[in-house]
Amino acid sequence: MTRQQTHRIAITVMTIVSAIVVIPIIMVIGYVIWMGISAVNWEFLTQAPRNGMTEGGIMPAIVGTVILTLGTAIVSMPLSIATAIYLAEYAGDNRVTRWVRLAMVNLAGIPSIVYGLFGLGAFVLFAGFGTSIIAGSLTLGIMTMPVVISTSEEAILAVPQQFRTVSLSLGASKWQTIWHQILPQALPGILTGMILGLGRAAGETAPILFTVAAFYLPQLPQSIFDQTMALPYHLYVIATQVPGMPVSIQYGTALVLLGFVLSLTLIASLVRTFMRRQREW
Amino acid sequence: MDIIAVKNLYFTYADGGEALRNINLAIPRNQIFVLFGPSRAGKSTLMRLFNRLSDLSENATHQGNVLIDGNDVFEPGTDVYDLRRRISMVFAVPTPLPGSIYDNLTYGLRMSGMRDRAEMNRRVERSLQQAALWDEVKDRLKTSAFALSGGQKQRLCLARSLALEPDVILLDNPTSGLDPLSTATVEESLYELKRRYTIVMVPHSVQQAARVADQAAFMLDGEVIEVDSADKLFIHPKSKRTEDYITGRFG
Numbered sequence: 001m002t003r004q005q006t007h008r009i010a011i012t013v014m015t016i017v018s019a020i021v022v023i024p025i026i027m028v029i030g031y032v033i034w035m036g037i038s039a040v041n042w043e044f045l046t047q048a049p050r051n052g053m054t055e056g057g058i059m060p061a062i063v064g065t066v067i068l069t070l071g072t073a074i075v076s077m078p079l080s081i082a083t084a085i086y087l088a089e090y091a092g093d094n095r096v097t098r099w100v101r102l103a104m105v106n107l108a109g110i111p112s113i114v115y116g117l118f119g120l121g122a123f124v125l126f127a128g129f130g131t132s133i134i135a136g137s138l139t140l141g142i143m144t145m146p147v148v149i150s151t152s153e154e155a156i157l158a159v160p161q162q163f164r165t166v167s168l169s170l171g172a173s174k175w176q177t178i179w180h181q182i183l184p185q186a187l188p189g190i191l192t193g194m195i196l197g198l199g200r201a202a203g204e205t206a207p208i209l210f211t212v213a214a215f216y217l218p219q220l221p222q223s224i225f226d227q228t229m230a231l232p233y234h235l236y237v238i239a240t241q242v243p244g245m246p247v248s249i250q251y252g253t254a255l256v257l258l259g260f261v262l263s264l265t266l267i268a269s270l271v272r273t274f275m276r277r278q279r280e281w
Numbered sequence: 282m283d284i285i286a287v288k289n290l291y292f293t294y295a296d297g298g299e300a301l302r303n304i305n306l307a308i309p310r311n312q313i314f315v316l317f318g319p320s321r322a323g324k325s326t327l328m329r330l331f332n333r334l335s336d337l338s339e340n341a342t343h344q345g346n347v348l349i350d351g352n353d354v355f356e357p358g359t360d361v362y363d364l365r366r367r368i369s370m371v372f373a374v375p376t377p378l379p380g381s382i383y384d385n386l387t388y389g390l391r392m393s394g395m396r397d398r399a400e401m402n403r404r405v406e407r408s409l410q411q412a413a414l415w416d417e418v419k420d421r422l423k424t425s426a427f428a429l430s431g432g433q434k435q436r437l438c439l440a441r442s443l444a445l446e447p448d449v450i451l452l453d454n455p456t457s458g459l460d461p462l463s464t465a466t467v468e469e470s471l472y473e474l475k476r477r478y479t480i481v482m483v484p485h486s487v488q489q490a491a492r493v494a495d496q497a498a499f500m501l502d503g504e505v506i507e508v509d510s511a512d513k514l515f516i517h518p519k520s521k522r523t524e525d526y527i528t529g530r531f532g
Contacts, residue, residue: 168365171363171365279379
């Protein structure tokens with residue numbers, strides 16, 4: 001067999017394997033669309049549930065998930081970026097950073113239901129926020145931190161060293177160098193990591209189960225100390241807790257949640273592509 | 282008084298590699314002072330100590346003194362940011378910062394807290410003229426600095442240092458990647474510049490050293506072998522090792 005032939009066979013095998021990876025995701029999305037699309041209409045997106053949630057729409061759950069996603073970003077983004085800057089630019093390698101990294105690895109590995117229980121103990125009960133948006137956002141924020149920190153740190157470290165040297169050589173301080181050179185150049189990577197983290201947070205049920213989610217709450221929350229409905233928990237409720245639930249509403253809800261998470265992912269890749277194109281080096 | 286004086290300077294990197302050994306130098310004002318020698322002689326390391334860019338090498342240690350206008354740069358009270366504006370470095374690889382030509386030229390000024398637009402515009406024009414780049418870029422100051430050619434980028438980096446109106450310009454092999462024509466342009470601008478500034482330069486070659494230097498120091502393995510005026514050093518070197526190097530017997 002010639003080298004050209006082995007090359008061609010290798011390419012073919014890899015193409016097929018890659019295609020196989022794509023098939024399940026297409027099937028999942030296709031099935032949810034197939035089963036749910038009939039339920040999704042303007043009323044479904046803009047009305048509160050009625051009649052034991054078997055009729056009407058899921059508007060409060062959509063709004064709740066959007067609010068929780070924003071809340072997660074507000075909690076997670078400043079803490080994560082600050083930690084990433086510290087780890088990448090200031091910390092070096094010492095006992096403190098080894099502990100921080102160890103903590104991050106472990107945080108990333110903790111099951112989400114444990115975050116939910118922690119949020120119940122720490123924010124709902126101990127801090128006295130009650131079952132509320134703020135407790136849920138804090139719980140989800142902590143949960144997303146490890147992934148956002150590590151992607152942000154990678155983005156910061158990927159900025160070429162010579163830009164730091166040049167900036168410092170022109171009399172900029174270390175912080176000025178970080179603020180004016182490093183962060184703008186690392187921003188696409190940081191935002192990508194952030195949005196992917198939010199995508200995960202938006203779809204989680206367990207962390208919000210005890211901290212924020214309402215079983216049925218047709219009106220919208222008035223403050224961050226109120227409960228709210230949220231899509232993943234609503235989906236869990238109507239799929240398992242409500243007898244006589246029309247299947248199309250279950251899958252319609254799943255479709256809306258899937259659409260929300262997929263559009264976050266899509267935004268992440270658009271942000272990355274667009275900002276990469278702006279970059280000149 | 283000499284603008285830079287180095288006394289009994291030793292420098293050791295974190296891995297224990299001794300980069301500089303017992304350096305003594307006096308660099309007078311308004312001259313082109315050339316540090317030359319084979320690679321790994323410690324030329325760049327020495328230059329980086331003049332404005333404490335050496336701080337970036339973590340856990341490196343030094344002994345001895347580097348005096349700028351009689352003040353030791355390693356004194357605890359030294360304003361290192363101000364020092365780097367006064368002793369400004371141009372690197373071998375021309376590295377524009379992301380942004381426009383204008384942004385690049387004003388970066389150091391903005392970081393020092395300058396807000397005066399008119400003053401910045403004045404310095405942009407003047408530094409570009411001094412670096413012989415004004416005519417080529419005056420109509421596109423707001424366009425990206427990355428669109429410039431290699432030779433233009435290097436002159437931009439020179440102008441970026443000049444905009445700070447420093448006392449000393451450190452040039453670390455500023456013509457390394459340039460074609461002969463761009464090299465000549467840069468060298469010519471140096472003769473103009475030394476009337477206003479003191480220039481310390483690591484040259485691209487012995488030939489370039491001989492062309493541009495007023496004074497020169499030959500370095501080898503972290504030591505200064507010989508310092509003299511260029512007229513003497515390149516024609517009648519005192520040390521055998523200097524002679525061997527400039528006549529091309531090693532290096």
